[in-house]
Amino acid sequence: MGTDAVLAVAGSILLLVTAPLPAAGADDVAQQIQRLRHEDEEVREDAARDLERMGPAAAGAADALVLSLRDPHPGTRAAAASALGKVGVVDGKVLPSLERALQDRDVKVRLSAAVSLDALGAGSEKAVSVVVGALQSKDHRIAAAEAVLPFRERAKAGVPWLVGMLDDKSSHVQSVAIEALAAIGPPSSPALPGLLRLAGPEFPRLRTDAAKALCALGPKHAERVLPGIEKVMKEVDAIHRLGIAEALGRLGPAALPLIHRQRSGGDPVIAMAATKSIGLMGEEGIPVLLGIVESEDLLCGAVAADTLRGMKVEPGRLITEYRRMMLASRGVRSMQIAVQIGRLGPAGVEALSSLALEGGEESRIHAIHALGELKSEAAAALPSLRRILAEEDASSILHGAARKACAEIEAGHGK
CATH class of the missing domain: 1.25.10.10 (Leucine-rich Repeat Variant)
Incomplete structure (x- = not known):
């Protein structure tokens, strides 16, 4: 079964198992x-x-x-x-x-x-101590490891017992320990040798989760764990590779070469996941994501823009960058950037209103189209669009775009 078929089947199953229950x-x-x-x-x-x-x-x-x-x-x-x-x-x-x-x-x-x-x-600390205490009981350590997940780094006192579980003969015990260590994140560094071992080919059921847990150890250990993670990604199927790609950004900028190799590997789903993972780098990932938005890679560019918005980057900062990109771009890329500006809320509408009045005709048209797609959300842009309609020397294409945008906005605004 090819990658596309595998992902299609997985998507169908996901829709079934995540369908909401009746209220x-x-x-x-x-x-x-x-x-x-x-x-x-x-x-x-x-x-x-x-x-x-x-x-x-x-x-x-x-x-x-x-x-x-x-x-x-x-x-x-x-x-x-x-x-x-x-x-x-x-x-x-x-x-x-x-x-x-x-x-x-x-x-x-x-x-x-x-x-x-x-x-x-x-x-509370008392709640955490209950979880950590239960990890020390062989009879209850599995339930305790599962209970670690919501506490994340706060349960770091349980790391020594979770590390011990990695050596258990039961793959189920090992699996829940791996997941708990990944949830705890960088404080799980004592587990690094055990996780590298379980990422080996002799542990086919565990190696993907072990690779994701290695990503969770953070930038401090990136150079040591990246070769093993890349080896896993080369040897597992698309579904498992996707899960690792989503976590790569947790290793910080050192993971960028591997992330870019995943972006150019020919699988669009994995390319998008790897791009999104850059957002896990925080501030260090912002310039990288902006570079992808500006690149010729339209698919990953859209993902990068969505990721930046999800990171709550200050809209004014993004608008400054997007405005520069849009005025320097042409065709589909210019239109895509205009759409991304429009998704930045009222500040984005204001920026598009300004772009609709200045620059070359193509960028103006793209700004106008982006405003029209926002419908009632772009009501504040109506005065600018009407100014365009009043321009005697504007082309018929520009006038037509402005008329259409006004109609779309007014229809959505109830006017």
Whole structure:
């Protein structure tokens, strides 16, 4: 099966598994609250799990779930603690009850309470210590490693036990440890030798995740880990290579040669992922992304612009760069940059309004078209567009573009 077919199948599966569940109604919630009182402990646990799946729609069950934290069955208590984190109610009962659950005699209840407290914005050192403490138990280390994920770097005290799990004979134990170490990030550096080993070809089920965890160690270790990461990318299939490409930017500027090789490797999906990963470099990645926007690579240029916007780069800074690029460009690239300017909010509309009045005819037309695509969001540009319509020496093409843009904006603006 070729790369395109693999990605198409994966996309179809993703759509199926991520399709939203039907919204829970009041009757559904009430039914589950009743089941929380059932004499059968398995029914009570299932009810709590169902409420967890309902999420915020089950807010009316918060009080009942708090009561279930005192259920005699540990499975029900753990399920209730997990559900409270997903239901999302924060009041005078929920948080104190979850804090008390951190001292429950059952470790799964303690872990569930710790994760839910963090989800509700009340994660504490005590919650972290519950997770780290559970990592030290062979019976509970898998659940504890999974609980590390939301705490990320705050769970760095657990790194020694996670490193030990990398040597376990069970690939499942190794897998959850790798994921937890990746979540912790740079403080996981003691795991570097173990991760390099698991990125080898003798560990086909683990090597991709190990490579991603190596990326998470950050720029300090880039030179040491990049050769191993590139080797993995050459030897795995497109789906696994994509996951690594998305993480490359975490290694900082040292990863740019590999990122650019992935961009030019002939697979557009991986090229886009590698481009987006540059945003993980923060300020150091901004000039690189701007260079890609200005390049002849229209696909990655669009991704780079979207990434810059997602990084919350100050709009004025981007407009200054994009304005220069647009006036120096022609054809599709000029139009693409105009569209990106328009996506920068009111400041972008103001910049396009100015560009529509100055420069060469082609750049003016592109600015006008970009304003029209914004419809009602570009209402502030109408005076500039009407000025163009009043220009006696403007070409018929310029007048036509301005008339069309005005019509699109006014239609969207209800005028």
